[in-house]
Amino acid sequence: MTARNNSARQRRQAFMLDWLIWAYAVAGGLYYFRSSLTAAGVPASIYLIAFPIGALVAWLLERGGTSIGERVVMETGDESLAERASQRRTLWYRTQVGITGLFIGLLTFVLGWQITEINLYYVFTRADRMQNMTERLLRPYWPVIGSLVEKMIETIFLALMSTVISIPLAALVSFAAARNIMYRITARWGRSLGGVVLPAAGAVAMYWVVSRLLGGIESEVLDIALIRGLAMPILTLVGLVVGASLGTRVARLAEANVGSLASKAIMAAFGAGLGVLAAWLVASVVAMVVFGGSWSIFRRDMSPWHLVVLAVGAVAGVVYALRRQPEEQYPIGPLIYGVVRFVLNATRSIEPFVWALIFVTWFRLGPFPGMVALMVHSVAALGKLYSEQIESIDPGPLEAVRASGATELQTIAYAVVPQIIPPFISFTIYRWDINVRMSTIIGLVGGGGIGQMLFQYQNLAQWRQVSVAVILIVAVVMTLDNVSAKIRERLV
Amino acid sequence: MLEIRNLTKVYEGGVLALDDVSLTVRDGEFLVIIGLSGSGKSTLMRCINRLVEPTSGQVLYNGYDITAAPPEELRRIRRKIGMVFQHFNLVTRSTVLTNVLSGRLGYVSNLAGVMHRFSADDLALAMRNLERVGIAEKAYARANELSGGQQQRVGIARALMQEPELMLADEPVSALDPATSHSVLRYLELVNREDGITVMCNLHFLDLARRYATRIVALKAGRLIFDGQPGEIDRDRFREIYGQEAEEVGVD
Numbered sequence: 001m002t003a004r005n006n007s008a009r010q011r012r013q014a015f016m017l018d019w020l021i022w023a024y025a026v027a028g029g030l031y032y033f034r035s036s037l038t039a040a041g042v043p044a045s046i047y048l049i050a051f052p053i054g055a056l057v058a059w060l061l062e063r064g065g066t067s068i069g070e071r072v073v074m075e076t077g078d079e080s081l082a083e084r085a086s087q088r089r090t091l092w093y094r095t096q097v098g099i100t101g102l103f104i105g106l107l108t109f110v111l112g113w114q115i116t117e118i119n120l121y122y123v124f125t126r127a128d129r130m131q132n133m134t135e136r137l138l139r140p141y142w143p144v145i146g147s148l149v150e151k152m153i154e155t156i157f158l159a160l161m162s163t164v165i166s167i168p169l170a171a172l173v174s175f176a177a178a179r180n181i182m183y184r185i186t187a188r189w190g191r192s193l194g195g196v197v198l199p200a201a202g203a204v205a206m207y208w209v210v211s212r213l214l215g216g217i218e219s220e221v222l223d224i225a226l227i228r229g230l231a232m233p234i235l236t237l238v239g240l241v242v243g244a245s246l247g248t249r250v251a252r253l254a255e256a257n258v259g260s261l262a263s264k265a266i267m268a269a270f271g272a273g274l275g276v277l278a279a280w281l282v283a284s285v286v287a288m289v290v291f292g293g294s295w296s297i298f299r300r301d302m303s304p305w306h307l308v309v310l311a312v313g314a315v316a317g318v319v320y321a322l323r324r325q326p327e328e329q330y331p332i333g334p335l336i337y338g339v340v341r342f343v344l345n346a347t348r349s350i351e352p353f354v355w356a357l358i359f360v361t362w363f364r365l366g367p368f369p370g371m372v373a374l375m376v377h378s379v380a381a382l383g384k385l386y387s388e389q390i391e392s393i394d395p396g397p398l399e400a401v402r403a404s405g406a407t408e409l410q411t412i413a414y415a416v417v418p419q420i421i422p423p424f425i426s427f428t429i430y431r432w433d434i435n436v437r438m439s440t441i442i443g444l445v446g447g448g449g450i451g452q453m454l455f456q457y458q459n460l461a462q463w464r465q466v467s468v469a470v471i472l473i474v475a476v477v478m479t480l481d482n483v484s485a486k487i488r489e490r491l492v
Numbered sequence: 493m494l495e496i497r498n499l500t501k502v503y504e505g506g507v508l509a510l511d512d513v514s515l516t517v518r519d520g521e522f523l524v525i526i527g528l529s530g531s532g533k534s535t536l537m538r539c540i541n542r543l544v545e546p547t548s549g550q551v552l553y554n555g556y557d558i559t560a561a562p563p564e565e566l567r568r569i570r571r572k573i574g575m576v577f578q579h580f581n582l583v584t585r586s587t588v589l590t591n592v593l594s595g596r597l598g599y600v601s602n603l604a605g606v607m608h609r610f611s612a613d614d615l616a617l618a619m620r621n622l623e624r625v626g627i628a629e630k631a632y633a634r635a636n637e638l639s640g641g642q643q644q645r646v647g648i649a650r651a652l653m654q655e656p657e658l659m660l661a662d663e664p665v666s667a668l669d670p671a672t673s674h675s676v677l678r679y680l681e682l683v684n685r686e687d688g689i690t691v692m693c694n695l696h697f698l699d700l701a702r703r704y705a706t707r708i709v710a711l712k713a714g715r716l717i718f719d720g721q722p723g724e725i726d727r728d729r730f731r732e733i734y735g736q737e738a739e740e741v742g743v744d
Contacts, residue, residue: 396581400647403541404654405571405598410605414594418585 017069023054155449159435174386185333190326194247202243275317370447499549571598574651595653641672
């Protein structure tokens with residue numbers, strides 16, 4: 001049909017999509033009959049057959065009319081009006097797309113029914129089993145309310161602290177995650193390179209020095225753990241800052257004598273540093289996946305090879321660095337944007353529950369790890385919400401302030417900040433609301449607050465006490481919901 | 493003052509907004525640029541202070557090539573070029589005074605600007621400029637409480653804070669009614685005559701252009717098709733610029 005006019009890339013995409021759909025259909029069909037298949041001794045690799053069959057079906061159907069993939073991927077712009085009209089007139093259940101859609105939809109629903117093990121027999125025959133528990137839940141044991149209120153207050157403050165601490169961090173991060181701000185930012189290639197490589201080198205160097213110096217020391221009088229714990233981040237930070245200022249200075253040197261051998265050597269050294277850093281990062285990730293370990297295990301088990309990896313990285317880095325002139329503008333902003341976005345999304349997709357598990361092992365049981373867990377998640381979530389606000393501001397004032405000769409920082413202070421304060425406040429209150437609700441869950445893993453009590457009572461099957469806790473949580477969440485809605489109404 | 497040489501701008505997606513435009517702006521002129529919507533007037537202005545990066549060509553400001561200026565140098569040139577916008581581009585939640593002061597940012601240090609710190613002189617200058625455009629009593633009102641004409645006057649005061657040598661006005665009155673249009677343009681005329689600030693102004697209406705311009709240029713589809721005195725635009729010229737179907741409508 002009309003598909004002939006479309007580009008090869010679109011055709012390929014359409015085919016891939018159709019392939020995926022029909023492979024899914026075949027695999028789903030096999031899954032439906034899995035018990036009889038296992039009984040017949042068919043190996044699990046039978047599912048692989050879905051791919052060739054799916055490809056075959058997709059190919060056949062694409063020949064015989066408009067498939068779903070074509071409908072989704074291909075542009076309809078170049079169809080003639082007559083063709084469109086004729087498509088309109090065909091009833092949906094007569095078109096291939098309609099039939100396929102219906103079939104896939106039904107198949108998915110049936111599979112879903114199977115996989116979630118929906119059991120209507122239990123629904124209608126076992127209702128009385130929960131009677132005992134529900135009865136107790138309906139008779140709250142009020143004497144425990146004193147200690148529970150105490151825990152509830154802990155929960156509210158836990159949520160408050162995590163929100164308050166996350167605000168400045170999220171606000172800072174959100175600018176780096178806003179496309180309209182970051183995509184304008186460029187820096188000279190030399191300085192970009194020096195500003196990344198030397199700080200990293202400085203931090204690594206200081207880290208190494210500290211772990212060497214304080215590694216073996218033991219003392220009865222001094223709290224070595226504290227000294228080491230303090231010295232490590234502080235000195236690493238010092239290394240970072242010193243490296244950064246050094247990096248800019250050296251880069252300026254390279255810029256001043258463009259074309260000279262010294263300039264090339266500096267850029268090559270920077271490039272080598274970057275390459276080694278990148279190679280180390282990539283190899284570490286690969287080692288984690290492949291060796292189930294880390295860089296150090298890779299180094300131990302595959303002895304000379306880690307050096308080869310670093311050397312290859314260094315050479316690639318040198319080539320990369322010398323491809324540009326040191327004074328050329330490099331789009332460092334989009335790069336930072338990408339990295340920050342990635343980190344935010346990764347952090348946000350890990351539930352506070354999991355963060356709490358991590359911090360509980362660090363800070364021991366109690367409200368503190370719970371607060372930190374919520375804070376980390378809040379920074380990521382608020383950072384994203386804030387950055388979206390920044391992206392949707394009116395660009396007019398930015399243009400005006402920029403045109404007056406203001407710096408980027410001044411432009412942000414004058415044209416961006418006034419526009420984003422009301423939504424920021426609104427989102428922050430909303431986040432506090434969310435944090436109160438989440439902090440009840442955090443308690444389940446030892447993150448303090450009322451959740452911890454809820455978990456204890458539930459483990460002991462003390463349903464009447466559980467009832468009181470649940471009532472308290474519901475009351476607080478409802479109140480907070482109302483209050484925050486009122487405040488936000490006022491502000492926006 | 494300004495020399496534009498073979499300026500071409502192709503936007504991403506291949507739209508040719510400016511096609512080899514060359515133009516010289518002389519000191520003290522009130523130059524009006526006319527043309528249909530989409531003829532490249534706004535792009536031309538934005539290429540001068542590089543809010544839009546030109547694809548090729550040069551813009552020489554008193555002999556200095558703006559198009560090749562590094563960021564620091566560009567900021568120094570920008571502060572000598574004031575700009576007034578079609579939609580005023582004020583920060584509507586900030587006060588009028590804050591908006592006006594933001595025009596001074598090019599002169600203060602980075603940090604002082606961020607901290608909203610301005611010297612007493614700058615503050616006095618801001619009040620003086622507000623008085624000039626006749627809205628000193630609104631200094632502490634929020635910008636969105638002002639009418640359109642008043643907002644545009646704030647825009648002019650903000651541009652005057654730069655103590656500019658050149659004023660770019662990008663359709664400064666197309667969002668305003670006829671009476672307000674004249675009052676705003678009269679302020680531009682005033683700074684042009686009294687302060688000797690060269691003005692480059694985009695206008696839609698030919699009769700406004702005839703009334704205020706000392707020289708008119710016309711753009712059509714990104715090309716410069718007319719450059720001359722206001723009186724030279726007769727019926728044929730008009731149709732050449734605005735198309736055969738066009739009828740001249742006026743603003744009182």
